Amino acid sequence: MTRLTTSVAIYFLLVSTIAQAGVVAGGTRVVYQEGKREASISVTNADTHTPYLVQSWVENFADNDKRPVPFIVTPPLFRLDPEKRNMLRISFTGMELPHDRESVYWLNIKSILPSQKGDVNKLQVNIKSKFKIFYRPNNLSVDPSDAWQKLQFHAEGNRLTAKNPTPYFISLFSLTVGGKEVKEPGMVAPFSSHSWPVSGAGTVKWRAINDFGGITDATQQ
Structure with a gap:
């Protein structure tokens, strides 16, 4: 490896490390309860020297869904100085949404490392993180x-299917069948099913992610 190549590799590594160490969100998801004035999530600049620009917005969960979103975020763009914290406030615009189940959207938070004077030849790094926003109607039938x-599991051939009879999105942290891990188990939508390819059979064990981003105990079927 040449000295130039080594220098470039080190530069990219340092910039990436700085960006990752910069803006940190105070949660992994937001639950917006029907009737509330707003929901919020904190963002903190963990860097001790570098300010960041923070941009945030909400988009539909499905990439091909082009409908208007029912949330706005304030402030949408601001400067976050080193070791400072700010709150992103998420407001509901009043769009008609299902009353018998949750709806889900993406909250995007982009941290932008500003360029310095004379840095025209240097890379500007933008880090975008996505967080789920769950709109939760009041008076749903299940805690x-x-x-x-x-969740109700059944196997057929080489596929395992989970049926979600509840009005909530269930985000799975882990899923195993006969001790074999299912990679990236994902999320099961309300009153819907989701299936995965599996090899073998046996006891199904799973853990989920709760409203606070914590991990539940394991249960099995």
């Missing part, structure tokens, strides 16, 4: 803290 335990 949200119990919903993950109500």
Whole structure:
């Protein structure tokens, strides 16, 4: 490896490390309860020297969904100085959404490392993170803290299917069949099913992610 190549590799590594160490969100998801004035999530600049620009917006969960989104974020763009924190406030615009189940959207938070004077030949690094926003209607029939335990699994051939009979999105942290891990188990939508290819059979064990981003105990079927 040449000295130039080594220098470039080190530069990219340092810039990437700085960007990753910069803006940190105070959660992994947002639950917007129907009727609330707003929901919020904090963003903190963990860097001790570098300010960042922070841009945020909401988009539909499905890439091909071009409908207007029912949330706005304030402030949409601001400077976050080193070791400072700010709050992103998420407001509902009043769009008609299902009343019998949750709806889900993406909150995007982009941290932009500003260029310095004379840095025209240097890379500007933008880091975008995505967080789920769940719109939760009032008076749903199941306690949200119990919903993950109500998944119903069945196997057919080389596929495992989970049926979600609840009005909540259930985000799976882990899923195993006969001790074999299912990679990236994902999320099961309300009143819907999701299936995965599996090899073998046996006891199904799973853990989920709760409203606070924590991991539940394991249960099995």
